[in-house]
Amino acid sequence: MFDNKEKTNLNEMGEFGLIQHLTQTIQLTNESSVKGIGDDAAVLDFKDKKTLISTDLLLENVHFDLRYVPLKHLGYKAIQVNLSDIYAMNGIASQVTISIGVSSKFPLEALEELYAGALIACEKYKVDLVGGDTSTSTQGLVISVTSIGYAEADEIAYRSGAKEGDLLCVSGDLGGAYVGLQILEREKQIYLENPEIQPDLEGKDYIIERQLKPEARKDVVELFRHLHVKPHAMIDVSDGLASEILHICNASNLGCKLYEDKIPIDPMTYETAREFGLDPTVCALSGGEDYELLFTVPQSDYDKVKNQLDISIIGYMTEPAAGQKMISKSGSEHDIVAQGWNAFTKKD
Amino acid sequence: MFDNKEKTNLNEMGEFGLIQHLTQTIQLTNESSVKGIGDDAAVLDFKDKKTLISTDLLLENVHFDLRYVPLKHLGYKAIQVNLSDIYAMNGIASQVTISIGVSSKFPLEALEELYAGALIACEKYKVDLVGGDTSTSTQGLVISVTSIGYAEADEIAYRSGAKEGDLLCVSGDLGGAYVGLQILEREKQIYLENPEIQPDLEGKDYIIERQLKPEARKDVVELFRHLHVKPHAMIDVSDGLASEILHICNASNLGCKLYEDKIPIDPMTYETAREFGLDPTVCALSGGEDYELLFTVPQSDYDKVKNQLDISIIGYMTEPAAGQKMISKSGSEHDIVAQGWNAFTKKD
Structure with a gap:
């Protein structure tokens, strides 16, 4: 990948x-x-299918910290995060564009790393990189990704499509990306205080990977087609389970019941959250960046989804007057409140 | 548009x-x-037509200077610049997404101005704003626009489609945006040295507008349909005429002859360039940001384009071995060299 020279000046x-x-x-x-x-412009041909478009902006020191995010991982994650939005429509992602603003002091090799990560993600998910823009930035690193995909009109799962009585389901497990971030932040502080100390990430691979190298759930969309399941409503879990559930409830004008004991949390997430004095359920509800798919299916699909190891049925949709409620492990009922990550209140 | 309060904090x-x-x-x-x-994601339906996608990243202090660019103009220009890429494919622009990264110290009202400008451009060009992203930025203002459009497969004009003998044509006039920028930069310097002095923009409206409020040439694409003209190759003039001509020559593997005396330059551009000690032809060749359309048509279309007031025939395409040449007003022949604006060599 690298040329012989170690550092190439972008100005050249x-x-x-x-x-x-x-x-x-x-x-x-x-x-x-x-x-x-x-x-x-790129030219695409979706024939009689609908075109899906989503875009995300990733800014240094807001969405990522180059002190612990390797550039190749960053490129990979930038693509994944955006593809996730296409899968959340129950669509197939097929193209991306990537625009990068970067200081001219950045060596070419660093930019190559970033692109290499993006291209690995594209190859793995079978999407084509069809456009973009590069520019110098007088400030930090700026990444803008637009992803494009397609679906048949009747396959598309909007947030607004949930029906009363639908099962509320989620893929994979939750909270890991947030707890992984806590480890990275802790090790950053230790490093800043004493650069001699090597980061202690021992045995935490899974949750650190959840943070640094999330995987968009294309496989779940493929599973739906295989099972002949059409989710009534779907969204990806980028801001935390609570926030996403409320998006579906609000868009569909429904209430819901969520069972705390059904929320899938990996044992490593659970234990590490406890080490940090965090409630694992709160990490799942408010942590965000898991990029799992939250969706509703009619009760008639129960037999199709109940034995899928990677899908958890965590509640059901109710009439709007019943509100959006979580039933805790102790049996008490609480309002679901969005406290997800907020790009305008985060201080970094 | 504004609420009663003068300044609203984005954090709130x-x-x-x-x-x-x-x-x-x-x-x-x-x-x-x-x-x-x-x-x-947004959901679009282009039926049997091809989908066109283009994206641009605009960064503060690289692509714009908030010291003299009003935010409403900036929003307007951000959309125009991107729509121009769809028209340059001979397509019809139909949607845009706009992502904005902005300091949380920016008041809401400033962001409203930016959006208002973008929405005026959308309304005027009949495109729908269908998505985007907003985020805090720890540094300057970041704007990323993706534009989407459509065309029949046989309408699309690629850069690579030019044929030997084609007429080389351009819409409107060139160099004005660059000369307008010189005035704005001069007045900025005067202001920085003495803030009491009001900017002297007297009588320069046209070229200042060329810089601050360019118009993408949707009307030219519509004219092609009206005249039953299908350009063989087309590109928009964002980096200067010389650079764009070379793009078409390289992509089409052709040479060209460009006649200096045929390059359309507005009298105000001409006079003001002279005031600054600049060669007006160089401003047209290398200035950029005019967002006119450069295209080639077969000679059989000569009668259709020759009487269009807003289209100039500036040369013709030749065999590749003849090279890319400009015939100067004195009759001498020069190689065409791209010295257009370069995002990685600009120092600001």
Whole structure:
């Protein structure tokens, strides 16, 4: 991947040289990608299917901290986070564009790492990188990703489609990404106080990977097709379970009952949360960045989903007047309140 | 548009409140916009047409200077610049997404101004704002726009489609945006040295508007349909005429002859360039940001384009071995060299 020289100055390459250098190996693999990088716009062909578009902005020191996020992981995660929005519509992601603003002091090799991570994600998820923009930034690193996908009209799962009585389900497990972040933040503080001390991440691979290298749940969307399940409503868990449940309830004008003891939490997440004096349930409800899929299915699909190891039935949808409630392990009922991560209140 | 309070703190609103506030008046007008803001992804329907996607990143102090760019103009320009890429494919722009990263110290009213400008551009060009992202930025203002459009497969004009003997044409006039920028930069310096002095923009409205409020040439794309002209190749003039001509020549593997005396330059651009000691032709060749359309048509279309007041025939395409040449007013021949604005060499 690297040239012989260790550090190449971006100023020497110029914008066109840089784009060409970073994208020269890209090959289009999807039938819907008619024309990728190299013209004023990409050209896509979704035939009679609907086009899905989602976009995310990732800013240094707000969404990521380069002191502990390796650039290759960052590129990978930037793509995953955005593909997750297409899967959350029950669609198939097929293309992305990636725009990067970066200080001209950044060496080319660092940018190559970032792109390498993005391209690994594209290859793994079979999406084509079809466009983007690179620019110098006078401040921090800026990443903007737009993902594009498709679905048949009747496959699309909106947030607003939930019905009273639907089962509320979630894929995978929750809270891990947030607890992984706590470990990384702790080790950063220790490092800042004493740079001699190596980070202690021993045995915490799973939850650190949940934070640094999340996987969008394309496999769940494929499972739905395999099981002939059409989720009534779906959203991805980016801001925490509580916030996402409320989005579905509000968009669908429904209440819900969520059972605390049904929320899937990995043992490592549970134990590590406890080590930090955190309530594991709160980590799942408010932590965010898990990129699992939260969805509702009709009760008639119960037999199809109940034996799927990677899907948990965590509650059900109710009439709106019943409110949005969590039944705690002790049996008491609480209002579900969104306290998810908020880009405008986070201080960093 | 404004609430009674003069300044509202973004921290008080939170991310969801902010998006809702900024987008609450948006109504979808295009048949292809199935679902806009409010779900994980927008849903679009282009039926049997091809989908076109383009994205741009605009960064404070690189692409714009808030010391002389009003926020409403900035929002307007951010959309125009991106729509221009869809028109440059000979497509119809139909949707945009806009992501904004902004310091939480920015008052809500400033962000409203930016959105107001973007929405004026959307309304004027009949495109729907269907998505985006807002985030706090620890540094400067960040704007990322993705534009989406459509075209029939045989309408799309790639950079690579030019044929030997094609007429090389450009819409409007060139160099004005660059000369307008010189005036704004001069007045900024005067202001920085003596804030008492009011900027002297007297009589320079046209070229200042070319810089602050460019118009994407949707009308030219509509004219093509009206005239039954299909450009063989097309690109928008964002980096200067020379750079764009070379893009078409390289992508089409052709040479060209460009006639200096045919390059359309407005008298105000010409005079003001002279005042600054600049060669007006160089301003047109290398200035950029004019957002006019550069295109080639077969000679058989000569009668269709020759009497269009807003289209200039500036040269023709040749075999590759003839090179890319400009014939100067004195009759001498020069190589065309790209010296356009370069995001990685600009120092600001």
